[in-house]
Amino acid sequence: MTTATSPHDPAPAASGIHSYEPRQGHGLPHDPFNAIVGPRPIGWIASRSAAGVLNLAPYSFFNAFNYTPPIIGFASIGAKDTLANIQATGEFVWNLATRPLAEAMNRTCAAVPPEVDEFTLGGLTPAASRIVSVPRVAESPVAMECRRTQIVQLEGADGEKVPTWLVLGEVVAVHIDRALLKDGVYDTAHAGHILRAGGPADYFTVGPEQLFKMHRPR
Numbered sequence: 001m002t003t004a005t006s007p008h009d010p011a012p013a014a015s016g017i018h019s020y021e022p023r024q025g026h027g028l029p030h031d032p033f034n035a036i037v038g039p040r041p042i043g044w045i046a047s048r049s050a051a052g053v054l055n056l057a058p059y060s061f062f063n064a065f066n067y068t069p070p071i072i073g074f075a076s077i078g079a080k081d082t083l084a085n086i087q088a089t090g091e092f093v094w095n096l097a098t099r100p101l102a103e104a105m106n107r108t109c110a111a112v113p114p115e116v117d118e119f120t121l122g123g124l125t126p127a128a129s130r131i132v133s134v135p136r137v138a139e140s141p142v143a144m145e146c147r148r149t150q151i152v153q154l155e156g157a158d159g160e161k162v163p164t165w166l167v168l169g170e171v172v173a174v175h176i177d178r179a180l181l182k183d184g185v186y187d188t189a190h191a192g193h194i195l196r197a198g199g200p201a202d203y204f205t206v207g208p209e210q211l212f213k214m215h216r217p218r
Helices: 081-089 101-106
Strands: 045-050 054-059 062-066 070-078 089-096 142-155 161-176 194-196 203-205
Touching: 045 070, 045 081, 054 070, 054 081, 070 089, 081 089, 081 142, 081 161, 101 194
Parallel strands: none
Antiparallel strands: 045 054, 045 089, 062 070, 070 161, 089 142, 142 161, 194 203
């Protein structure tokens, strides 16, 4: 005789598996969520306030979402200066964070007042963009100029809004160091990308040793 179970009954814990429900806590020294969903590209976002003050800040929840038109986005956990600037001006620039720029990038995540220019804080040079009014980081080998398309406040499964905003923007201009174009193909393996890996202070780099190729089935 078998006993029927409800689809809502918790599944028995597998041996050696740590299971938890996020709303009840993870029971670990550090939340593993953003380490599991990683490593992630860093959204090193430049923006400008309505008053003209420059801002530069790294965001660990960042990615690309569409090919045509190209759309990238990042999540602002809390209503930070970058969010306010993009709401006001509708523009931002994503800059590639690389291993040589890691320390400068880290300095730009300091909690400072809105009137502080993080380009200066990070010892970085603003370079004029081609289309938008926000400058890019001159020292970064890749930058994407963006115009805001949507800003969406996220909600939980219960429909309650959470204090996190997904900012999406269409890429309207791209800048690439020609040294990273090998026979016209962007060379990710040698660009020096760094990625956020969760944990209190964990990052990863991308290099040729991680590269492997696998074609889609026809």
